[in-house]
Amino acid sequence: MKSTFFTIILGALSIHCALTQTIQDPIRDYLTSHDADRDTAMPGFQNLFVVKCDITNSGKQSILLSLNDYGGRQGNYWTAYLPTSGGYVKADDSETTLIFIKDMFYVGSVGGKYGLLAYAPGGNGGDLNLFQIINGKVAEQKVGTLSLSKPEDKKTLEGYFGEAPDWKSLKRYSVKTLNLGDLRQKGYDVDQAIQAAKAGNHPLYKPLTR
Amino acid sequence: MVPVTLTQLNYPTNCLPDGTDQGGTGSNVICCGTNSSSVAYITGDPVMPQLQIQVGNGSLSGMNVAWWMTATSDRPSLRGTNDDLRIPANTNVVLSISQPWEIDSYYGTNFFGGLCTVHYIIQDINGNSLAPEGQYQFVIRGRNPLPNTAHNYIQAEPFAVSTLYYAWGIAKHESAQDKYNAIYCQFNAGGSTMAFPNYGYPNGWGIFQRDDTGGGIPVTTGQVYSWKVNSDVAVQQELSQKWNSANNYLGNLQNNYSTQFQQDPPPSYTTGNGTVFAAVDALCMEAYNGAGSFSTLLSFYPSNAHGHRWAWHLPNAPQDTEPYVSRVAERMNTSP
Numbered sequence: 001m002k003s004t005f006f007t008i009i010l011g012a013l014s015i016h017c018a019l020t021q022t023i024q025d026p027i028r029d030y031l032t033s034h035d036a037d038r039d040t041a042m043p044g045f046q047n048l049f050v051v052k053c054d055i056t057n058s059g060k061q062s063i064l065l066s067l068n069d070y071g072g073r074q075g076n077y078w079t080a081y082l083p084t085s086g087g088y089v090k091a092d093d094s095e096t097t098l099i100f101i102k103d104m105f106y107v108g109s110v111g112g113k114y115g116l117l118a119y120a121p122g123g124n125g126g127d128l129n130l131f132q133i134i135n136g137k138v139a140e141q142k143v144g145t146l147s148l149s150k151p152e153d154k155k156t157l158e159g160y161f162g163e164a165p166d167w168k169s170l171k172r173y174s175v176k177t178l179n180l181g182d183l184r185q186k187g188y189d190v191d192q193a194i195q196a197a198k199a200g201n202h203p204l205y206k207p208l209t210r
Numbered sequence: 211m212v213p214v215t216l217t218q219l220n221y222p223t224n225c226l227p228d229g230t231d232q233g234g235t236g237s238n239v240i241c242c243g244t245n246s247s248s249v250a251y252i253t254g255d256p257v258m259p260q261l262q263i264q265v266g267n268g269s270l271s272g273m274n275v276a277w278w279m280t281a282t283s284d285r286p287s288l289r290g291t292n293d294d295l296r297i298p299a300n301t302n303v304v305l306s307i308s309q310p311w312e313i314d315s316y317y318g319t320n321f322f323g324g325l326c327t328v329h330y331i332i333q334d335i336n337g338n339s340l341a342p343e344g345q346y347q348f349v350i351r352g353r354n355p356l357p358n359t360a361h362n363y364i365q366a367e368p369f370a371v372s373t374l375y376y377a378w379g380i381a382k383h384e385s386a387q388d389k390y391n392a393i394y395c396q397f398n399a400g401g402s403t404m405a406f407p408n409y410g411y412p413n414g415w416g417i418f419q420r421d422d423t424g425g426g427i428p429v430t431t432g433q434v435y436s437w438k439v440n441s442d443v444a445v446q447q448e449l450s451q452k453w454n455s456a457n458n459y460l461g462n463l464q465n466n467y468s469t470q471f472q473q474d475p476p477p478s479y480t481t482g483n484g485t486v487f488a489a490v491d492a493l494c495m496e497a498y499n500g501a502g503s504f505s506t507l508l509s510f511y512p513s514n515a516h517g518h519r520w521a522w523h524l525p526n527a528p529q530d531t532e533p534y535v536s537r538v539a540e541r542m543n544t545s546p
């Protein structure tokens with residue numbers, strides 16, 4: 001009984017530490033940490049997308065990371081690394097996926113709320129979704145529905161995101177693509193990361209709790 | 211000035227007002243210019259226009275013509291130079307002036323379209339130009355397949371036969387132009403851009419609205435202009451990849467939580483109209499739409515009590531009041 005109790009306490013402590021752990025190098029963390037979901041995209045890994053923007057309104061840049069073809073038409077699925085003293089902490093996205101098209105996003109105040117505004121295409125237009133970081137967790141709120149047949153909605157879209165191929169987000173924010181060669185050159189063992197993900201069996205998969 | 215004539219030998223002659231090609235072709239002269247009489251059509255089969263062009267009526271002799279053709283997208287801001295091509299790639303085709311140039315023998319079954327120009331220079335038999343370069347402009351657009359044809363083709367795709375039995379529902383949903391009561395639209399079924407490739411803002415093309423957002427499988431010229439090429443890539447590459455990812459996600463959970471997984475296998479998903487999809491299939495469809503990571507769509511809580519370990523969280527599709535998978539199920543209510 002006692003040993004079970006201590007095991008639970010130790011387990012809880014280790015989970016707490018893992019959640020609040022300061023990360024020095026978000027790219028290394030992204031490539032070496034596993035989740036049952038993102039690992040499914042790793043066999044096709046060719047490019048790492050790196051976006052730097054102030055998603056927390058702290059005056060400091062967060063680092064958002066995604067892989068090629070990890071996502072769908074609403075955009076890539078991103079992991080957000082938030083600035084903290086001495087490094088970064090990973091935003092909790094266990095309940096909400098941060099989704100945006102890397103060419104089409106806006107960071108700032110929208111309707112009095114600060115966050116990352118994303119466009120999710122669908123129907124004859126789509127939705128505007130605002131992603132916020134609240135207490136370290138990713139939260140999503142639909143802030144508009146757009147119809148492309150309405151000139152005023154088209155104007156709204158272009159106001160935030162611009163127009164192909166001159167997307168405003170590419171000028172406003174740092175949006176970089178690092179291929180496998182770039183990553184190897186920077187000292188990241190991408191081959192090991194891909195192999196480990198392919199194995200598909202990791203005791204480190206974080207169990208969801210509710 | 212010697213007249214130049216461009217003819218499409220397989221011009222679709224039996225189309226519905228929405229551009230659905232019911233079969234039947236004939237010969238038709240494609241006028242020089244960019245108006246409605248200057249359009250050659252990809253048929254609903256689909257088959258590229260069989261084009262031939264000739265200077266004069268075949269009675270001239272003692273001269274040659276050097277021919278080549280260029281094509282570029284109708285929408286360069288969206289496609290850039292991806293759809294640009296020159297036929298033949300590096301040379302000209304020199305033929306006697308009495309002969310037509312059968313252009314399609316140079317592109318065969320490769321699909322393309324958009325703004326086209328046939329360039330020609332009349333030469334003496336030694337290759338000296340007798341006149342400045344002439345240009346003959348026209349456009350290539352397309353007709354849509356009969357719904358049954360598209361439905362049957364998609365269902366017969368290799369991976370669809372065994373696994374992706376709902377792929378046709380995705381195509382039908384993605385390409386429907388309800389305003390014109392048209393389904394399986396590779397090309398627009400009405401409006402000012404009728405017969406242009408069916409484009410959905412910001413990156414979707416064709417019958418499956420193939421989309422390479424975020425480093426996905428590239429949308430090639432063939433996928434923009436051929437519903438079969440579009441379907442092949444969507445089903446055999448993109449959807450099969452999504453299905454494998456969904457399956458691997460569930461497999462990863464099974465590997466790590468085998469006891470709990472065995473006690474509580476992944477639950478099926480029932481749509482608003484009562485259609486039941488296996489977990490892997492519902493996840494595959496939602497992934498095609500890009501609704502979120504698998505773990506947020508179907509969450510697994512291994513430490514919960516038996517019977518309470520799974521939870522679906524499918525969001526409504528954009529500009530919609532139902533999840534994407536429900537809309538696909540609705541389209542599958544009626545065949546084709």
